[in-house]
Amino acid sequence: MSMEVILIVVIVLALIYLLSLRNRNKHAQEQNHRPPEEVIPEVQQRLEAGENKIKLIKYIREETGLGLEDAKDLVEGNYKIKTPVSDAELQQNVQEMLQSGVGEIKATKYVREQTGLGLKEAKDFVDNAKKNENM
Structure with missing residues (x-):
């Protein structure tokens, strides 16, 4: 085999290993x-x-x-x-934040602090609140 093929195989194996470590750490963090x-x-x-x-x-x-x-x-x-807020109350708070010009980044951070959601999920929540605000 040529050196390039061996290098590609090594890189692929390293990526698989790193992804498995990442998933293992994710599961460890999700413990009760x-x-x-x-x-x-x-x-x-x-x-x-x-x-x-x-x-x-x-x-x-x-x-x-x-x-x-x-x-x-x-x-x-x-x-x-922190006392938990309902989804409706959270959505209303986010809409008020967006209307006051706070910005999506701070609204996303607020959602993460209130709910413990990940970045993508919190951003999706803010995006949905923004869409509902415009309707």
Whole structure:
């Protein structure tokens, strides 16, 4: 076999391997997480016992799926529990944001923060809200 064929085979195998790793990581992230409200008492106890804040932040992220900033806020007692909004209320809020000139990027970010949707799904939600607004 020529060198070009061998190189192509190696590249294809590397891509397959990387895609399988990506899917494996995706499934690991989708594991069941506990709500933040559930871990607050445990975190307070561990803080009182003198546990390292960095270890606690890491623990919170693993248990709840929160981002770094939210986990840090939870450890420091500044975490605000978000009350879920209905789809209709969320759509109305997005439409109001778009009408006020906030822009699609900030509206998409708002949807992601409120729902935990991925970027594509949140953007689709904003696009649908925009279409419904124009009707």
